[in-house]
Amino acid sequence: MPTIIPFPARYSAFALCVVGLVACLAFVLVSPHLWLAWIGVAAFAALTATGIHDLRQARHAILRNYPVIGHLRFLLEFIRPEMRQYFIESDSEAAPFSRAQRSLVYQRAKGDPDNRPFGTQLNVTIAGYEWINHSMQPTKLANHDFRIVIGTPQPTDANPAQVCTQPYSASVFNISAMSFGALSANAILALNKGAQMGGFAHDTGEGSISQHHRVHGGDLIWEIGSGYFGCRNDDGSFNAERFTANARDPQVKMIELKLSQGAKPGHGGVLPAPKVTAEIAAARGVRVGVDCISPSSHSAFSTPTEMMHFIAKLRELSGGKPTGFKFCLGHPWEWFGIVKAMQATGITPDFIVVDGAEGGTGAAPVEFSDHVGAPLQEGLLLVHNTLIGVNLRHRIKIGCAGKVITAFDVARMMALGADWCNAARGFMMALGCIQAQSCHTGHCPTGVTTQDPLRQQALVVRTKADRVRNFHRSTLHALQELVQAAGLDHPQQITAHHIVRRISDTEVRLLSNLVMQVQPGALLGPLDAQHNVFRTYWPLASAESFQPVTQSPQGLVPGFAMAA
DSSP states (O other): OOOOOOOOGGGHHHHHHHHHHHHHHHHHHHOTTOHHHHHHHHHHHHHHHHHHHHHHOSSOHHHHHSTTTTHHHHHHHHHHHHHIIIIISOTTOOSSSOHHHHHHHHHHHHTOOOOOSSSOOSOTTSTTOEEEOOOSSOOOOSOSOOEEEEOOOOOTTSOGGGOOSSOEEEESEEEOOOOBTTBOHHHHHHHHHHHHHHTOOEEOOTTOOOHHHHSSOOOEEEEEOTTOTTSBOTTSOBOHHHHHHHHTSTTEEEEEEESOOTTSTTOOEEEOGGGOOHHHHHHHTOOTTSOEEEOSSOSSOSSHHHHHHHHHHHHHHTTSOOEEEEEOOOOHHHHHHHHHHHHHHOOOOSEEEEEOTTOOOSOOOHHHHHHSSOOHHHHHHHHHHHHHHTTOGGGOEEEEESSOOSHHHHHHHHHTTOSEEEESHHHHHHHTOOOOOOTTTTOOTTSSSOOOHHHHTTSOHHHHHHHHHHHHHHHHHHHHHHHHHTTOSSGGGOOTTSEEEEEETTEEEEGGGTBOOOOTTGGGSOOTTSOHHHHHHGGGOBTTBSSOSSOOTTOOOSOOOOBO
16 A cells, blocks of 8 residues: 655645635636736735745755745744834843833933833842932032033143144033944934034044035044044055045044944954945045955054054144044053053043943944953043053043943943043934844944935934934933032042942942052052052053063963952
């Protein structure tokens, strides 16, 4: 008796499509004027063709075993982030920003009330919860336009190349580095218009100054990356003449040399040739349709001392504008080498921006996003304390970036040593970003991170510029209320003594008792009483090389902790 091979149930959906096609064809033969039958023929024919293709393709095993119905799995996988974000995750679950954080940005950007009824939704008994101590005598401040002066002129006997002659009065909250190319033209236009209306600064990102940055005249911080976009020769090396032409534009207020960024420190980048449009090529000074390469390191200098001289050169070529650098902390001896180069040359940057490893980017390898670079707290603490330890802190302002969203985030960073904060994703959300996390695909649903001209039209510049301005203003208004509650006159007065952190169910401690604090000038003498990071790595640092000069008796320590 012949063996009967049962029809596998997994082909049922495909079989039903075939049956449906046959049935609709029969209806067409009987009633050729019945339009529903023709629609059925078209629909079932498409599904049947899909099933045949699924059975023949070799890429997806699921589709070969489950023709037609297998596509449902890929659909569910595609919409999973949205389903989780909107229906499953809690308001305080951050991935990378919580629903509560995003809602706060949206409310402030739209000018909606951001007050919350019924008390906090945070668990105030969990380890890591923090708060700022309030005063019995709160202050009353006239406004929330907190500003700092970046680029205080050096002594008159200093080398002219070392002197900032055009200090910049900056807001304590500004737009962090995001390039045209990573962001759409409309996003750049809206950000810069919002910055212009609100009186704060807009960092260009390493993609240089595009025509869209210039339309509304908002203050610019020009970021110079390793590709020297906007100031490069054809071979990718630095071009002083092109730099000078851009840097002396009155709209450019500061020059920022980018060493690394938090999301992918130590990693270069390539903008593929098809994405190098005429607009992007014009802004970056590269050729249309040719791969645009950002090297992982700079070619203009190779030692800390050379780096200081390059910063002095940029400051001189810019006409004396505040000039500094941005980096994510890596090897401590490299940072210490830069500080020793400041001591050896007498050249100091006007500012340093510390980027945390929790920072975002359009696209980065997962290992880099998750496991490379120091988080903002550790990087900021080490930079701040090192400068205090060599008596240079008063000459250098410190900015920071890395998941700064709320006024408390700003206050906390200032307590750790920052003079001002930058935000990128916060201002992206003010533009309408919904955290779809499709920035690298070109299919951004809100037109923020795409070069597709049709998708960009969804982002209306005037409306979104208002939202950018509103988010900045409302955040600083909230910061004003925090400062007043603490009994202070300016957020720069907030210190680690004002912030309290819960350690356990039964113990809380001031942040000042948990983090490293170095006394002025302490690194200029014996290091025996200093934190282990200084005892171990300071002797290894050299102004003449980014490499460690020798090993300690115990060898290179693989890591370091910042807590006291």
